[in-house]
Amino acid sequence: MRFNDQIVWVTGASSGIGEALAYAFSREGAKLILSGRREAELERVKAACATAPENILVLPLDLVQFDSLPEKAKQAAARFGRVDVLVNNGGISQRSLVAETKLEVDLAVMNTNYFGTIALTKAVLPQMLARRSGHIVVISSLMGYLDTPLRSAYAASKHALHGYFDCLRSEVWEQNVKVTLVCPGYISTDISLNALTADGSKYAQMDANQAKGLSAEACAMQTLNAIATGKEEVIIGGKEVLAVYAKRFLPRLYSRVVRKIKL
Numbered sequence: 001m002r003f004n005d006q007i008v009w010v011t012g013a014s015s016g017i018g019e020a021l022a023y024a025f026s027r028e029g030a031k032l033i034l035s036g037r038r039e040a041e042l043e044r045v046k047a048a049c050a051t052a053p054e055n056i057l058v059l060p061l062d063l064v065q066f067d068s069l070p071e072k073a074k075q076a077a078a079r080f081g082r083v084d085v086l087v088n089n090g091g092i093s094q095r096s097l098v099a100e101t102k103l104e105v106d107l108a109v110m111n112t113n114y115f116g117t118i119a120l121t122k123a124v125l126p127q128m129l130a131r132r133s134g135h136i137v138v139i140s141s142l143m144g145y146l147d148t149p150l151r152s153a154y155a156a157s158k159h160a161l162h163g164y165f166d167c168l169r170s171e172v173w174e175q176n177v178k179v180t181l182v183c184p185g186y187i188s189t190d191i192s193l194n195a196l197t198a199d200g201s202k203y204a205q206m207d208a209n210q211a212k213g214l215s216a217e218a219c220a221m222q223t224l225n226a227i228a229t230g231k232e233e234v235i236i237g238g239k240e241v242l243a244v245y246a247k248r249f250l251p252r253l254y255s256r257v258v259r260k261i262k263l
């Protein structure tokens, strides 16, 4: 029960990694705030959590409605008095070539993954600084380190999170606010089904890599371990995580291999 009576806010809690995080935190005694756009799915997740229903707030939000997020943070604080852990997990991916991708798609990915995440963080941070206690968690990706064809906006959004939240960590450590970046590889979720294509429509196909990836439950458990032990960064996945080291230590070889990727 490492998170007993901790107030944990998970975005993207309506499916995939966020849903698994909700269950994992609830098994460890946390009180939960569950966010995402699909209220009915959030209610489904709430009903399946181990936490008593009165200790779970379903708080629907759209990360790209930046102006609404301070009010959402007020509602969260009004219900539980504070937020101990904010898990910025909500996000979307992309499957399209730069040359074919509408700028609107780049904006949608950046607005959701990057600007939505920092907007919600800014809404929650002041009360953590005032209490001199809190933990900001960001679900990034191996694509926060790597590059492949067909993931330009997604990789850009995740790289941007690393720059931003590494800076934040260096600013808030004296006020006892921790920052953890979580970098999963292939996790078996609906991410590819929900990914945007060049014209903004959904890709709507399950990628083979995701289908045979690590389970969302295993990813969630490793994420909780990283949060509980105050890790600054954690990489989670199968053998694809070796690509991070290939990119760093054998960059030319990495480039030659990666340009052959077709999906």
Ligand SMILES: NC(=O)c1ccc[n+]([C@@H]2O[C@H](COP(=O)([O-])OP(=O)(O)OC[C@H]3O[C@@H](n4cnc5c(N)ncnc54)[C@H](OP(=O)(O)O)[C@@H]3O)[C@@H](O)[C@H]2O)c1
Residues within 6 Å of the ligand: 011, 012, 013, 014, 015, 016, 017, 018, 035, 036, 037, 038, 039, 041, 061, 062, 063, 064, 089, 090, 091, 092, 093, 112, 139, 140, 141, 142, 183, 184, 185, 186, 187, 188, 189, 190, 191, 192, 194, 210, 213
């Ligand atoms: N699966 C992987 O292989 C993998 C690998 C590395 C990183 N990740 C990251 O893990 C996170 C979760 O993805 P997933 O794999 O669990 O995929 P998923 O099943 O598609 O879940 C994405 C979640 O994000 C929420 N979301 C999307 N747009 C939103 C918006 N505008 N406002 C609020 N919530 C929004 C969705 O909820 P609603 O639709 O209800 O809004 C959903 O709960 C993402 O940040 C993703 O980049 C995934």
